[in-house]
Amino acid sequence: MRLQAIPRRVLVVAALAIVAVWIGGRVPTAAQIPRPSPGASDRATFVGTYRLVQTEVKDDKGQWTRTPTFNSVGYITYADTGHMGVHIMPRNRPRFAENQPTPDEALAAIRGYTAYFGPFTVDEKSKIVTHHRIGTIRPGQPPPFQRYYEFTNDRLILTPVPANNGAREQAPNRLVWERMPNPPLSAEEQKFIGFHKLLYTDSYRMKDGKEIFHGDRVETRANTSWIIYTPSGHMMVHLMDNKGRTEYAGAQPTPQEALAAYRTYNGYFGRFTTYENYNPPFVLHNQQGTTRPSGENDATKRFYQFNGNVLRLGTPPTVNAAGETTGGHLYWEKLPATK
Numbered sequence: 001m002r003l004q005a006i007p008r009r010v011l012v013v014a015a016l017a018i019v020a021v022w023i024g025g026r027v028p029t030a031a032q033i034p035r036p037s038p039g040a041s042d043r044a045t046f047v048g049t050y051r052l053v054q055t056e057v058k059d060d061k062g063q064w065t066r067t068p069t070f071n072s073v074g075y076i077t078y079a080d081t082g083h084m085g086v087h088i089m090p091r092n093r094p095r096f097a098e099n100q101p102t103p104d105e106a107l108a109a110i111r112g113y114t115a116y117f118g119p120f121t122v123d124e125k126s127k128i129v130t131h132h133r134i135g136t137i138r139p140g141q142p143p144p145f146q147r148y149y150e151f152t153n154d155r156l157i158l159t160p161v162p163a164n165n166g167a168r169e170q171a172p173n174r175l176v177w178e179r180m181p182n183p184p185l186s187a188e189e190q191k192f193i194g195f196h197k198l199l200y201t202d203s204y205r206m207k208d209g210k211e212i213f214h215g216d217r218v219e220t221r222a223n224t225s226w227i228i229y230t231p232s233g234h235m236m237v238h239l240m241d242n243k244g245r246t247e248y249a250g251a252q253p254t255p256q257e258a259l260a261a262y263r264t265y266n267g268y269f270g271r272f273t274t275y276e277n278y279n280p281p282f283v284l285h286n287q288q289g290t291t292r293p294s295g296e297n298d299a300t301k302r303f304y305q306f307n308g309n310v311l312r313l314g315t316p317p318t319v320n321a322a323g324e325t326t327g328g329h330l331y332w333e334k335l336p337a338t339k
Contacts, residue, residue, distance in 0.1 A: 032181040033154055034231070042149075043122040046129065049077040049232040050177035052088060052154055057173050072112070073289050075269055076177055077230050078120060082338030083195040084131060085117035085228050087236050087269040089289035089296075090295065096293065103255030106262040109293050111255070113137060115267060116145075117226045117238050119338045129169075135240040137223050137265045138293070139257075140247035156178040180232040188276040189233070192283065196332035198225035198239070198310055203328040205320075212324070217267065227313075227332050229272060233287055236269035267293045268300070280305075283313070309334040 038044045052074040055067040072089030090112040096105050106238040116136035122129050129149045133142035147158040148168045158175040158186035185193075200222050204214040229235045241264040246256050274283045285300040303314035310333050317327035 032183055033179055035154075035217060041052055041122075042127075044080070044153055046078040046120070046122060046149075047080045048182075049075060049230045050236050051075050051180055052232065053155070053172060053176045055175050056169075058320045059267045068172070074114070075180075075232065075234055075236065077228060077236070079195055079230075080337070081195060081335060081337060082119050082121075083117070083228075083300050084120040085195070085226060085236055085238065086114060086131075087289060088114040089269075089291075091186045093293040093327070101259065101262065103259040107253065107255045107258035109291065110258050110262055113291060115238060115265070115291065116142065117228075118142075122149075135226075135238060135265070135319040137261060138248070139245035139261050139264070156338075180234065182231045184235055185233060186275045186276075188275060188281075189229075189272070191306060192235075192272065192274070192311070194229060195335045196227050196229075197335055198222055198227070199310070199331040200335050201328055201330050203326065206317075206325040207323070226335075227311075233271050233273075234269070235272040237267045237285075238265070239267055240265045262291065268292075268295060274304075278305075280314075284322065 029194070034048050036047075052072060054189065056064040057067050057072050059065050059150075070090045070194050071269040072088055073091060074086065078084045094108055096102075096109075102256075114137070116131070116133045118134035119132045120129055121132065127148055127150065128330065129147050131145040133145060136142045146161040149159075149163060150157045156176065156177040157174055159168055161169045162170045162172075170318060188324065198221055199219075201218045202214065203216045203218075205212050215238070219242075221239050221241055224274065225234070225237075225239045227237045230317055243245070246257070247266050248254075248261075253261060268285070268287045270286045270288035272283055272285050275281060280303045282303045285302065286301060287296055287298045289296050290298070305312045305314075310331055313330045315328050315330075317325045319325050
């Protein structure tokens with residue numbers, strides 16, 4: 001099931017709602033930046049959401065300098081449950097000419113786009129964090145990503161471990177992340193916080209106010225798709241097919257391989273706001289970035305319902321040619337802490 005975005009003209013209403021919330025006292029302050037207590041473990045220090053500030057490369061003198069071509073937006077988040085997720089998107093990607101991309105358009109869309117999710121572990125002795133990736137935008141069995149880490153005030157610096165487990169000093173590049181503040185969230189928004197995996201999707205049809213069909217359980221993306229809500233008010237979604245993804249033949253994809261990868265992995269990231277006083281209640285995902293070019297700054301509306309550890313998100317209904325109201329749901333289960 002593809003995620004549907006609200007047209008841009010609706011964004012005015014969404015933007016006004018967000019401004020109203022901030023005026024009401026939810027503007028983050030420096031005091032709201034979560035800081036671990038003195039003596040906390042490095043793993044505990046990781047917990048939080050960070051935005052990508054810049055990437056850096058070493059110059060001829062071995063000094064770190066900002067990458068001249070840096071022009072990306074992204075977030076990485078770590079939870080105390082031992083899970084992590086990341087999206088990094090190059091800015092100013094060309095839009096698709098039609099609703100569905102051509103192979104060349106798909107190649108341009110995923111070039112430089114990073115997205116993956118899974119558990120993480122921390123080796124405090126070697127100062128290495130390992131991202132045990134379950135899914136990634138690149139097809140194939142993803143190997144773990146290892147990063148040297150260091151914390152400097154509210155910044156997290158991640159340096160890819162060089163080949164053959166090289167030393168930090170041998171690394172030619174690194175990423176600089178800034179910890180995001182945790183603004184006050186409503187009691188309803190706090191219910192969403194956590195990492196959730198997709199169980200299945202379904203669909204329904206209604207006629208004259210009566211349900212005539214509800215079923216069609218689909219598990220195409222079950223267990224390999226996650227949706228994440230964070231205490232910083234951010235969210236990200238990773239939707240990945242659980243079968244049929246073929247690895248690239250070479251280091252870089254061909255246009256046809258890129259199209260297949262794009263069709264089997266999509267998602268977005270941004271902030272979320274709940275509207276629990278509406279009937280039915282809904283959550284708004286305000287997209288800052290997405291695998292689909294030009295989808296950024298869109299808002300995705302999802303009607304929601306909680307049933308224990310399962311979150312049901314419903315797509316806005318539409319009317320088909322037979323005059324039936326149609327729609328669907330995505331069922332997400334909150335993940336327990338890793339062992």
